[in-house]
Amino acid sequence: MKDIYVLRLGHRPARDKRVTTHVILVARAFGAKGVYIEGKDEKMIKSISKVIDSWGGSSYFLVKEIENGKNIVNEWKEKGGTVIHLTMYGININDLQDKLDKIKYPLLIIAGAEKVEGWYYRNVDYNIAIGNQPHSEVAALAIFLDRIYKGRELYMEFGDAKIKILPQNVGKKVIRNG
Numbered sequence: 001m002k003d004i005y006v007l008r009l010g011h012r013p014a015r016d017k018r019v020t021t022h023v024i025l026v027a028r029a030f031g032a033k034g035v036y037i038e039g040k041d042e043k044m045i046k047s048i049s050k051v052i053d054s055w056g057g058s059s060y061f062l063v064k065e066i067e068n069g070k071n072i073v074n075e076w077k078e079k080g081g082t083v084i085h086l087t088m089y090g091i092n093i094n095d096l097q098d099k100l101d102k103i104k105y106p107l108l109i110i111a112g113a114e115k116v117e118g119w120y121y122r123n124v125d126y127n128i129a130i131g132n133q134p135h136s137e138v139a140a141l142a143i144f145l146d147r148i149y150k151g152r153e154l155y156m157e158f159g160d161a162k163i164k165i166l167p168q169n170v171g172k173k174v175i176r177n178g
């Protein structure tokens with residue numbers, strides 16, 4: 001698994017609870033090692049911890065509330081990693097694949113909720129569009145991570161999972177551990 005983290009900007013508990021939850025679930029399921037959430041939402045963190053506890057990742061997957069995303073970006077630059085911002089205004093990902101294959105890790109992926117401040121556009125290494133149409137941070141993150149891993153993340157297993165799915169064409173089969 002690569003050294004990849006997500007920075008979720010501008011989380012507003014009343015409006016963004018569901019979408020931020022999905023950002024975290026996608027980050028975990030598609031091969032990131034954690035999510036920094038700009039904002040406070042104790043209830044959401046509790047419910048996501050339960051999912052991680054059952055499905056695995058609690059030993060390494062970080063979910064951390066932070067006050068200011070800029071500090072994380074600066075921290076990333078100090079340690080020589082790469083920072084990318086997902087935005088419909090950026091360069092189409094199809095035109096950046098060669099560069100993505102050579103980026104320096106750790107990688108920080110920024111996904112917004114409300115309008116993202118200009119500072120981020122100017123201070124990241126790449127502003128990347130998953131197509132130049134407005135859609136969703138959840139879709140953008142999933143497609144971006146899939147391009148990084150080229151589909152391999154879909155076979156990822158979590159060693160500490162208490163529940164595991166046995167894939168079926170019809171029906172549901174799960175193994176429960178402990």
Ligand SMILES: C[S@@+](CC[C@H](N)C(=O)[O-])C[C@H]1O[C@@H](n2cnc3c(N)ncnc32)[C@H](O)[C@@H]1O
Nearest residue numbers: 086087088111112129130131133135136137140
């Ligand atoms: C509700 S959208 C806000 C759209 C915003 N005006 C923008 O700059 O993309 C919330 C987040 O979804 C992501 N997003 C939406 N469309 C995207 C696209 N086409 N490519 C990459 N990210 C996108 C961005 O991270 C954005 O901050």
